[in-house]
Amino acid sequence: MAARPQPTARRIGSGHALRQMRKEAGLTLAQAVDGLPFDESTLQRVETGWKSFRQGSHLRALLERYGIEDEEEIDRLVTLQREGASREWWTGVSTSLLSGMPRFLGVESAAREIRIFHPTAVPGLLQTEAYARTLHQLHKPIDEITTEFMEESVRLRMRRQEALTRDEEPLKLWAVLYEPALRYPIGAPHVMREQYTHLAELATRDNITLQVLPQTEGAYVAFHDVNVMSLGDGLPTTVQTDTAWATVAVSDKPKEVHRFSRQFDAMVAGALPPMDTPKILHQLVRETEG
Structure with a gap:
């Protein structure tokens, strides 16, 4: 059903x-x-x-x-x-969301497949709670956010991730993980170790594909986050990116969708095959134990 x-x-x-x-x-x-x-x-x-x-x-x-x-x-x-016109599941926290976030959450909730890349961090849908919280703590003095806002943002991120593991039609996710972002230490070694282990576990799921994009000369890398959300049923594919003004930009304009799709495809072409991902992640786990 x-x-x-x-x-x-x-x-x-x-x-x-x-x-x-x-x-x-x-x-x-x-x-x-x-x-x-x-x-x-x-x-x-x-x-x-x-x-x-x-x-x-x-x-x-x-x-x-x-x-x-x-x-x-x-x-x-x-x-x-x-x-x-009915209420969405995040309506209770909508007053504290970034500009554009309600629209993005609605499209993400409707998506059947998402292709995602982030140049500086593990994508939000793949983050552990500890990694997400530490990341928010690093940005807290810069973005001038409250502890309450930070905790609410972490809870919201964890709630969004439930789409990946639900029993009925789990969300399909294809993520390109940029190696420098993957290696960048967000918090203590145990935070990174837990994050790498979590990624390795997710990589075993049939609905999730993870590829590592190494830092290689000549390889294409987008300098902004790329999020391509396919809704199916003849509905327009939609793209999303965060802006430097702490807003969430969402568009279904064909020109922008095609550009984001080309960017993602170019990074997939330069990334290592999915079968190599578990070995890379296990190596990263071992490095945090040293």
Whole structure:
């Protein structure tokens, strides 16, 4: 049985369908909303999955303008929009999230497969609790965050990781681990030893592929984090990266998705094969014991 879609997935799905209907009707955003009780900005945010219509009558009026007469299709979209307005699992902490983080969490929760790379640390979905906490502690005086915010961020990160080990349709993850980032000591040796052991255990799972990218002359390395999230079911692939302004940027624009995908593919081509990963990780464990 397929997992029930998250609210963000339902918003993205219905928004994507509405955008296709508008294009098939040959209407611009301005033409589509002309005379209706909402503006272009609202429709654009609905089409991109950022929000749902507050009133079903607004959606029905829009569908009538698009020439949609199939009552079953109308009811399906109204239901998707209504369910898309329901609470996400992280709603209780949303007030303290970085700008763009709620959108990212929604897309990540809806993703079926994620390809990820981070140039300076182990990716968040693969971090142990101790590694994540130590990393936040290092950034605490720089980012001027409170201990409460730090602990909440760690709990949120651990909660996100549950998608990798759930019984029903676990999230597929393909991560490229940059060797300098992998070796960089985040905290005491026991923190790194636990992190390497955790990675080795995850590498044995069928839904997780880990490759190590060595520091080799001529090999391509992205200087920013790369996160490519595939949602399936005809929904747009979405990419994410953190910015220098402590915000989370998310986009499903084809040009940006293709660029991030090319970056990831280039690093995969330069990385060691997955079968070598356990040996590398076990060697790193031994080095922390010395």
